[in-house]
Amino acid sequence: xIVFSENVDTFSxxxxxxxxxxxxxxxxxAESHEWVKVDGNSATVGITDHAQDHLGDVxxxxxxxxxxxxxxxxxxxxxxxxxxxxDINSPVSGxxxxxxxxxxxxxxLVVNTSPYExxxxxxxxxxxxxxxxxxxxxxxxxxxxxxxxxxx
Amino acid sequence: xxxxxxxxxxxxxxxxxxxPTYTGGHDSISSSSWNSVSVHPDQVLRLKKTMGLxxxxxxxxxxxxxxxxxxxxxxxxxxxxxxxxxxxxxDNWCILNDGADAPTIVMGxxxxxxxLLELESVIGDNVPVIKRFTGGGTVIVDEGTIFVTxxxxxxxxxxxxxxxxxxxxxxGKLYDEVFQGIGDFQLRENDYxxxxxKFGGNAQSITKDRWxxxxxxxxxxxxxxxxxxxxxxxxxxxxxxxDHTEFVCRMREYLQRSAFIDKTIKALDNYFMVQPATPAxxxxxxxxxxxxxxxxxxKQELEDACSSTKPGTIAQSASI
Numbered sequence: 481x482i483v484f485s486e487n488v489d490t491f492s493x494x495x496x497x498x499x500x501x502x503x504x505x506x507x508x509x510a511e512s513h514e515w516v517k518v519d520g521n522s523a524t525v526g527i528t529d530h531a532q533d534h535l536g537d538v539x540x541x542x543x544x545x546x547x548x549x550x551x552x553x554x555x556x557x558x559x560x561x562x563x564x565x566x567d568i569n570s571p572v573s574g575x576x577x578x579x580x581x582x583x584x585x586x587x588x589l590v591v592n593t594s595p596y597e598x599x600x601x602x603x604x605x606x607x608x609x610x611x612x613x614x615x616x617x618x619x620x621x622x623x624x625x626x627x628x629x630x631x632x
Numbered sequence: 633x634x635x636x637x638x639x640x641x642x643x644x645x646x647x648x649x650x651x652p653t654y655t656g657g658h659d660s661i662s663s664s665s666w667n668s669v670s671v672h673p674d675q676v677l678r679l680k681k682t683m684g685l686x687x688x689x690x691x692x693x694x695x696x697x698x699x700x701x702x703x704x705x706x707x708x709x710x711x712x713x714x715x716x717x718x719x720x721x722x723d724n725w726c727i728l729n730d731g732a733d734a735p736t737i738v739m740g741x742x743x744x745x746x747x748l749l750e751l752e753s754v755i756g757d758n759v760p761v762i763k764r765f766t767g768g769g770t771v772i773v774d775e776g777t778i779f780v781t782x783x784x785x786x787x788x789x790x791x792x793x794x795x796x797x798x799x800x801x802x803x804g805k806l807y808d809e810v811f812q813g814i815g816d817f818q819l820r821e822n823d824y825x826x827x828x829x830k831f832g833g834n835a836q837s838i839t840k841d842r843w844x845x846x847x848x849x850x851x852x853x854x855x856x857x858x859x860x861x862x863x864x865x866x867x868x869x870x871x872x873x874x875d876h877t878e879f880v881c882r883m884r885e886y887l888q889r890s891a892f893i894d895k896t897i898k899a900l901d902n903y904f905m906v907q908p909a910t911p912a913x914x915x916x917x918x919x920x921x922x923x924x925x926x927x928x929x930x931k932q933e934l935e936d937a938c939s940s941t942k943p944g945t946i947a948q949s950a951s952i
Contacts, residue, residue: 512840534795539866540742540767555839558741563768563822564796564836565741632793 501530501625504596508612509621510553510571515596518612523572526600527559527591530625536562538591541583541601548576550604552611557601559591568601572611578603695788697724697904699897700914707732707773708762710781711926713914715765718783718837718844720922725909726900727846728893729779735857737761738848740768740835744937745929747865751938754860761929766846767796768835770861776852778889780896783844789903794838803834803845809899815886821868824849828870829881849892851883 507515513531517524532538540560550556550570558565579602582590591599616624702710710729717725737749737759745751745761748770754761759772773779782803786794792802804819811817815826824832824847834847858876871879883892900906 534793534797536797542741553840560740560742560767562796562800563740563766563834564799564838565765565767566794566796566838567840569840628793632791632798 501528501533503528503530503618503622505618507596508571508615508617509624510569510615511624512553512567512569512571513625514569514571516571516612516615518572518606518609521606521609522577523574523604523606524600525571525602525604526595527568528621529595532592532595532599535559535564535566537588539588541587541591543579543583544576544602546576546579550574550576550602552614559587570602570604571615572604572606572608574604574607576602577605692905694903694905695724695785697726697784697788697900697906698909698913699726699728699900699906700909700911702727702729702911704731704733704775705729706734707736707738707779708760708926708928710779711738711762711764712924714781714783714844714846715837715924715926716922717914718842719839722785722842723783724785724788724904725781725783726897726904726906727779727781727783728896729781730889730893731775731851732773732777732779733775735759735772735774735854737770737772737860739763739770741765741925742767743770745934746937746941748862750860750862751934751941755931755934755938757860759860761934763927763929764835765925766835766837766844769833769864769866771833771848772853772857772860773848774853774857776850776854778849778851778883778892779846780849781844781846782900784842786841786843794841794843796836796838799836799838799843799845800834803847806899806903807832807896809902810892810895811886820870823868825870826881826886830879831881831883831886849883850880851889851892853880853882 503509504515507517509515509528513528515526515528527535538559538561542558542560542565544550544556548556550573552571552573553569555567556570556576557568559568560566580590580600582598583601587599591601593599707729710727710732714727717723717727737754739745739748739761741763743763745754749761753759771777789802792798800819800822807819807824808817811826817824817826819825820828822834823830824834830850832847832849834845836843836845838844855877858880861876863873863875867873887895897906
């Protein structure tokens, strides 16, 4: 797995060459393969490169309504790929304050090609920053993904 | 007269094994609690049978799967049951519904009626349209359709990850065993086909710890029912723009209905300890309140979708 500290353009290019899933160093990760980027009281959430790679081309994203309360570990929406809906679980608790309207068009163009940047899914007003301690950092998440794939 | 019996909670009938906060696989078999319960003497026999099955399954290392069979269950009821069992129980289930009732159109979660259906005839003929909770395309089902649904914990099948292609790779192998030597069966671009003709449409839904893979098999169908469906814009390459009557085929031309059901159960035996469950068992293990996402589209919704496909309709109405 490739770990990047910045410059996600490099991520896209190197991923094509190496065909391995990537993580971004400064994000936090859930075992259900969502990432969160925290900025003060605001959190941006999406699915990881590992997830989009395993899911296949995303054809539809079911987004929550603005104002929806999300809870760490619980589902708030779903992606559709290869005839399957897959739950998206929130890595943090709080209130949805923004959803990525770009996903209503051609979601594969953003979720699959830019899962950590243009492919973000929701923004949340954080309820409890302490919950971030329940998540993995980039190195721990990378190791988790490698172990999960090795089991199958 | 009731007996008082000290039982391991996992040995209670499936009706009592409900855990809405379920977070793990069948590791939870070893982490249950002991309860003192009042048990009718008839249930003692069932407990003995369940204990026997548990000993057998532990011996073989296979997870339990509850097999429940219906005949003619309406598809909306079936889908609601499936979604509830997926999200509110921690058991593995196989649901076999031998035929639905009246012809019904079933779209996937992102299906758009205007793009997928010949709406004027659907509305004119009062054909019900359902939007289901799983992904995938549009089918029309009736009494000639046989449904096989598998609901599993994510660790139930070794080497299968809770992702669509991994699940389908395994289901393809399962049905390879069912259709061995019959009609050039294969999983082709995620469809079940004989040669280049589709006879089974499948779809899935995956949660954090469980997944469902359900299939509608075209045992038989009415050609005229296929005319309600448009050629979808998202279609597998092997379809080659064929219309429905040239693209699908009838399973009855390849094997007997009872043989298909028997072979499916036998194939499942290779992966699970299959235990029959009655519809009453299923009903009693369900939680009282559950918000289904599968729904029947209203006539108004269909009419609005139909109107949206007609350019100039609003202007003409305004000028009258």
